[in-house]
Amino acid sequence: MPNPVRHIVIVALAIGLLSMLFFMALVLHVPHILVPVLIIIAEYFFVRYLIRTISTEVSPVVKDKWRIYPVFALGIGLFVYNAYLVDEKYGGWDAWCMWSLHAKFLSGGADRWWKMFLASFAEHTDYPLLLPGINGFFMRYLQLYCWSLVAYITYVTSISFGLAIPVLLFLVNVQRNAVIAILVLFVLATNTFYVSSSVSQYADLPLALYFLCALLAIDQAKDNKIWLMLSAASLGCCMWTKNEGVILAALFIAFNAKQFFSKQGIKWFLMGIFLPCMVLVIFKVGYAPANDLVGSLNSGTFKQLLMSKRYSMIGNHFWLYLNEHFLYAVIGFAAYLVLCIIERKGPSRHFYMLIACMVVYLFIYVLSTQDLEWHLATSQERLMIQLMPAMLYVVTTRFSTINKESLVGVFRRKV
Numbered sequence: 187m188p189n190p191v192r193h194i195v196i197v198a199l200a201i202g203l204l205s206m207l208f209f210m211a212l213v214l215h216v217p218h219i220l221v222p223v224l225i226i227i228a229e230y231f232f233v234r235y236l237i238r239t240i241s242t243e244v245s246p247v248v249k250d251k252w253r254i255y256p257v258f259a260l261g262i263g264l265f266v267y268n269a270y271l272v273d274e275k276y277g278g279w280d281a282w283c284m285w286s287l288h289a290k291f292l293s294g295g296a297d298r299w300w301k302m303f304l305a306s307f308a309e310h311t312d313y314p315l316l317l318p319g320i321n322g323f324f325m326r327y328l329q330l331y332c333w334s335l336v337a338y339i340t341y342v343t344s345i346s347f348g349l350a351i352p353v354l355l356f357l358v359n360v361q362r363n364a365v366i367a368i369l370v371l372f373v374l375a376t377n378t379f380y381v382s383s384s385v386s387q388y389a390d391l392p393l394a395l396y397f398l399c400a401l402l403a404i405d406q407a408k409d410n411k412i413w414l415m416l417s418a419a420s421l422g423c424c425m426w427t428k429n430e431g432v433i434l435a436a437l438f439i440a441f442n443a444k445q446f447f448s449k450q451g452i453k454w455f456l457m458g459i460f461l462p463c464m465v466l467v468i469f470k471v472g473y474a475p476a477n478d479l480v481g482s483l484n485s486g487t488f489k490q491l492l493m494s495k496r497y498s499m500i501g502n503h504f505w506l507y508l509n510e511h512f513l514y515a516v517i518g519f520a521a522y523l524v525l526c527i528i529e530r531k532g533p534s535r536h537f538y539m540l541i542a543c544m545v546v547y548l549f550i551y552v553l554s555t556q557d558l559e560w561h562l563a564t565s566q567e568r569l570m571i572q573l574m575p576a577m578l579y580v581v582t583t584r585f586s587t588i589n590k591e592s593l594v595g596v597f598r599r600k601v
Contacts, residue, residue: 191357194350195399195416196236200229202396202423205319206465208292213468215296222327239412254364258356258371265352265375269345269385272378277344277387284309285317285389286340292322293329300473312474314466316427317343317389340387347392348384351575354398355582363586370582379511383571389428390568396423397434398575401536404442407451414451415458417442422462429477430569432466433546441539479554487553496558500551503562504570511567515574518581525584536580543573 207228211221276282291302302308324339352374360367374380383391403417421438424431446455490496508516526533547569554561
């Protein structure tokens, strides 16, 4: 794995750790003045440990790098320019009604943050607090000096999560196939829905990034088991980001149980997942109200599993959003299956896992007690974007590692 990829994964986990430690400081009533000091110390040792433990790799020389990296810079510039065109001042509805509002409560300190659960105007207070924890920390310690800087940091946090995904996908593929690396970078940089999601200040792309990091990390675990810890920690960050992250983490663990629960892997898995699980349990059991979807389930709800109209409506919306926002995924999905047929190799385990994630997501709507049309219109496309970066990773890495000689041999045999 290229060293810049390693560094991005470590930084992403360090940001997640910041949110968890800030939340625990609020729960434990740590003195206001000590919180940033203790968090900085913890972050320092965390990052130092990972950098020292994960050996530095000598990356292969990228061919024509003097041509490729200017194109890479152009792609980043295009992403930033498009973000400027679609940016909303306070983010989307979820940002100012939920995530930023929750962050504001957290910035009130140990004596006031929990009042968010009592406020009638606070929506979805059962949602985990990764994004509000990050923004709430900076609100708490910077608003006395420069409030405009806090708003800037909130925006930069959002766009950084969105930008990290195409950068990771580019870096993972560029050493194997520069064309594919550049293609995926420009696909995301020019996709209006993806770019607008990057500046929406929602939690969907942070969740997508951590899920992608989990995939990247576990693919490196064959050579160094510490990557299992990073993969588990990334899954923990998924759970601390949104409620759907628990679903993604559970399916990821189920599909990769052989690695996580092996004799050599179990300790690394537990080291990575313990803190996020502990923080989430404390939040859910000690403070958060019941989730509205789970709390509204009853025996009558499961009769909806037999209603064909619900499946038809869900499928229609799914196909509509695929064509409107994720046409690249449709093309990549079809090309991936064609390549599997040509190579006479089945899809990877990760591919089946992503299909399972999407199916479970679709069944959430089958069992939803909300107005189905409204529920689909307000959330389905955002659930889909949580999985698209991981799908792009699975597809592009398969194409960038094609054995051209064996592929030519397959065609010759057919001829």
